[in-house]
Amino acid sequence: MRPFDLATLADAQARIPQRPRDAHKGLFGHVLCIGGGRGMGGALALCVEAALRAGAGRVSAATRAEHVAVLLARRPECMVHAVESPSDIAELMASADVIAIGPGLGRDVWAKSLLDAALATRRPLVIDADALTLIAADPRPLPAGSVITPHPGEAARLLGIPTDEVQANREDAAQTLADRYHCIAVLKGHGTLVAATGERTRMVDGGNPGMASAGMGDALTGIVSALCAQHQDAFEAAWIGAVLHAAAGDAVCAMQGEYGLLASDLIAALPSVFPQRMSA
Incomplete structure (x- = not known):
């Protein structure tokens, strides 16, 4: 271990740095969230909303045309773009x-073309869900400062080993992911781990x-x-984000219990777990 x-x-x-009085x-x-293949617009909506609640200055979404109206109605603060190619x-x-890619992305030709384009920008990426599955099937270098956020099954695909093996030694699995893909790895689950080459792993x-x-x-995501978009070091952004995510979930649980806890409940609670202090 x-x-x-x-x-x-x-x-x-x-x-988390204090915001100046003259902030804008x-x-x-600026975070760009890419995803929401056919029938999966909700996943992208949650990603967008979380990015806004976590303090990004601007959030854009790129998705299938069928999801544009719903996303705008749910979150008018987001700039939503219909994407065919x-x-x-x-x-x-x-x-x-920063580009967040994967929530509801799908695994079809449309999804693959968007992932390829995002990788080609060399912008830092936060990669989740279907995008991780596509990378596992076709490994390629990730841009500097990128973060991957696999659950154990996705980690197993990325490493080419059984899920049970990931869970049996989660610390080694997280570090191997970080080293192999030259990124920050957030291995989700009970005791989420955040690993990076040259850094001491955080639980x-x-x-x-x-x-x-x-x-x-x-x-x-x-x-x-x-x-990351607020110029936080990528490793710090990953472990801080994972802690805030857990803390918001715990805040909701304390109020209503574990059953029926929704991702949208957690997102609504996010501002309460950020430091509550007056700006300088």
């Missing part, structure tokens, strides 16, 4: 500080069984993307 440090909410809050949205980065958002990808102190529900990973 590799050594690790426990990452607490107090640790995370202490690493341009200081806090990567050329539709080439300028948008070039202008983003998240928080979370509860009520968070074992659909959409929680999409929310985490949005949170980590927002912190």
